[in-house]
Amino acid sequence: MVHKILKTYIPAISMCFTVIILLAGIINLVTEGTKNLFIGFAFEVAGYLVLTCILDELIGRINFKTFLGHFFAEAALLYPVNLFFAVNLKWIGINTRSIILCSIVYFFVMAANHLYFYYMEKSSAEEINQLLEDWRDRNV
Amino acid sequence: MRLLLQHRKELQETEIEIRYPNMTEQITRLIQHIRQYDFMLEGFKEDKIYQIPLDQVCYIETIDRKTFIYSESNIYETRKNIQVMESELEETTIVRISKSQLLNITAVKSVKSYPNHRLMVELNNGEHLLVSRKYITDLKEKIRR
Numbered sequence: 001m002v003h004k005i006l007k008t009y010i011p012a013i014s015m016c017f018t019v020i021i022l023l024a025g026i027i028n029l030v031t032e033g034t035k036n037l038f039i040g041f042a043f044e045v046a047g048y049l050v051l052t053c054i055l056d057e058l059i060g061r062i063n064f065k066t067f068l069g070h071f072f073a074e075a076a077l078l079y080p081v082n083l084f085f086a087v088n089l090k091w092i093g094i095n096t097r098s099i100i101l102c103s104i105v106y107f108f109v110m111a112a113n114h115l116y117f118y119y120m121e122k123s124s125a126e127e128i129n130q131l132l133e134d135w136r137d138r139n140v
Numbered sequence: 141m142r143l144l145l146q147h148r149k150e151l152q153e154t155e156i157e158i159r160y161p162n163m164t165e166q167i168t169r170l171i172q173h174i175r176q177y178d179f180m181l182e183g184f185k186e187d188k189i190y191q192i193p194l195d196q197v198c199y200i201e202t203i204d205r206k207t208f209i210y211s212e213s214n215i216y217e218t219r220k221n222i223q224v225m226e227s228e229l230e231e232t233t234i235v236r237i238s239k240s241q242l243l244n245i246t247a248v249k250s251v252k253s254y255p256n257h258r259l260m261v262e263l264n265n266g267e268h269l270l271v272s273r274k275y276i277t278d279l280k281e282k283i284r285r
Contacts, residue, residue, distance in 0.1 A: 060256045070255040121253035124276065128251045128259070131283040135245070138169055 006120060022046060041091070048085045052078055071114045075107060082106045172231075179232055181225075183209045183216025190216055194232055198247040198263050200225055202240040212247075212265045235282040237261070237271040245283055 025039035059077055064070035083102070085091065092098040156174055160167050179194035196211045202222045209216045218225070226236055237243045247263045254260040257273040271279055 064255040067255050117257065118253070121257060121259075125251050125253040125259055128280060128283065131280065132245070132248060132250070135283050138166075 003123065006116065018046070044085070044089050052081065055081065067114070067118055071111070075110045078110070079106065181209055181218065183218045185214065185216045192216060194244065195246060197244045198265060198267070199244060199269060200242040233282070235279055237269060237275050237279060239272070241269060243269060
C-alpha cells in the first residue's frame with residue numbers, strides 16, 4: 001500500500017493538482033479578464049518549477065558518486081534561484097523571519113523530493129534484482 | 141521433461157532436438173536460451189579474428205568511435221558500430237544501457253540505485269557499469285521477456 005501511495009497516488013495528485021490550478025487560472029483569465037493574485041502566484045510558481053527542472057537537468061550532468069553529494073550540490077545551487085524568485089516576485093517579505101522560514105520550507109521540500117526519488121529508485125533496483133533472480137530460475 | 145543425451149562421434153556439430161506435445165512459454169524460453177549459445181560475435185585482437193559466443197560477452201562499448209566487445213577476461217574490437225550491433229542482437233539477451241554501451245543481462249550479478257536517477261550494475265566479473273535513466277525501462281523489459 002505504501003508503495004502504491006508513493007508510486008501512483010502522490011504523482012497522480014501532484015499532476016492533477018497542477019493541471020487543475022493552471023487550467024482554472026487560464027479559464028479565469030479568459031472569462032473574467034481580471035488578475036487574480038492567487039492565479040498569478042500559481043503561474044509564477046509553475047515558471048519557477050520549470051526553471052528548476054532545466055537546472056536539475058544541467059546539474060545532473062555532473063557525475064555525483066553519492067546521493068548526499070547530489071542533494072547538497074543541487075540544494076545549494078538552486079537556493080539562490082529560490083530566494084531570487086521569492087523576493088523579487090514578492091512571495092515573501094524582505095525581513096529575516098520571512099527569509100528564514102522560506103529557507104526552511106525550501107530545504108524541507110528539496111529533502112522530501114530527494115528522499116522520494118531515493119526511495120523509488122531503491123525499490124526499482126530491488127524489483128530488477130528480483131526480476132533477475134526469476135530470469136535466472138527460468139533460464140538456468 | 142525427459143532429458144536425453146547422446147554421444148555420437150560421427151556428427152560434425154552439436155545438434156539439439158526438442159520434441160514437445162505443445163509449444164509452451166517454458167519451451168520458447170528454452171529455445172531462446174539455446175539460441176544464445178549459437179550466436180557468435182566477430183571480434184579481433186592483435187590482428188587475429190575471433191568468434192565470441194554471446195554467452196561469453198559481458199558488454200559492448202563504443203569509445204572514440206571504436207567498438208569493443210568485453211568478455212570476462214578479454215577485450216576484442218569489432219568493425220561494426222553500436223547501432224548495428226544493437227539491431228542485430230535485438231532478439232538476444234543484449235540490451236542498451238547508455239548512449240555508448242550494450243549489456244548482456246546474463247553477465248549481471250545485481251543492480252543498485254545510483255545518484256541522478258541511474259542504476260549501477262555489478263557484473264559477475266566484478267566490473268561496474270551505469271545504466272542511464274532513459275534505458276532503465278528497456279532493461280526491465282528485457283529481463284521480463
